Amino acid sequence: EEESADEMTIFKKIIDKEIPADIVYEDDQCLAFRDVNPQAPVHVLVIPKREIRSLADVVETDRELLGHLLVVASRIAAKLHLHDGYRTVINCGAHGGQTVHHLHIHLLGGRNLDWPPG
Ligand code: 5GP
Numbered sequence: 001e002e003e004s005a006d007e008m009t010i011f012k013k014i015i016d017k018e019i020p021a022d023i024v025y026e027d028d029q030c031l032a033f034r035d036v037n038p039q040a041p042v043h044v045l046v047i048p049k050r051e052i053r054s055l056a057d058v059v060e061t062d063r064e065l066l067g068h069l070l071v072v073a074s075r076i077a078a079k080l081h082l083h084d085g086y087r088t089v090i091n092c093g094a095h096g097g098q099t100v101h102h103l104h105i106h107l108l109g110g111r112n113l114d115w116p117p118g
Helices: 009-017 062-080
Strands: 022-028 032-034 042-048 084-091 105-109
Touching: 009 022, 009 032, 009 042, 022 062, 042 062, 062 084, 062 105
Parallel strands: none
Antiparallel strands: 022 032, 032 042, 042 105, 084 105
């Protein structure tokens, strides 16, 4: 279900360690943890620690951070042995199916993924 616009997101609570998550990677800029409702054998979310609502809200000065998130996703995929490939997804806004209003990259792998999505 959809989170309301002004509430603290569930991901902010995970960053602040107020609620638990299965964390697979963390550094000063980002956090990666297993999706609670996995859509593939490996389903990890890579998120910036700084609160950015969606890809629609990024600005030029976010360039380095956004690149870092992708580099981290690539390293996690290697660490989790996704040698046969994987998919990264960023859902944005209502039509993109975004439900948590804190920018996140889905990393999905461990099975042959269907394309195109519905
Ligand atoms: P979106 O649909 O916004 O792109 O993806 C949000 C994702 O966050 C969903 O795949 C959902 O399963 C996951 N998610 C929502 N709440 C939690 C939570 O509390 N913990 C974890 N680990 N994942 C969550």
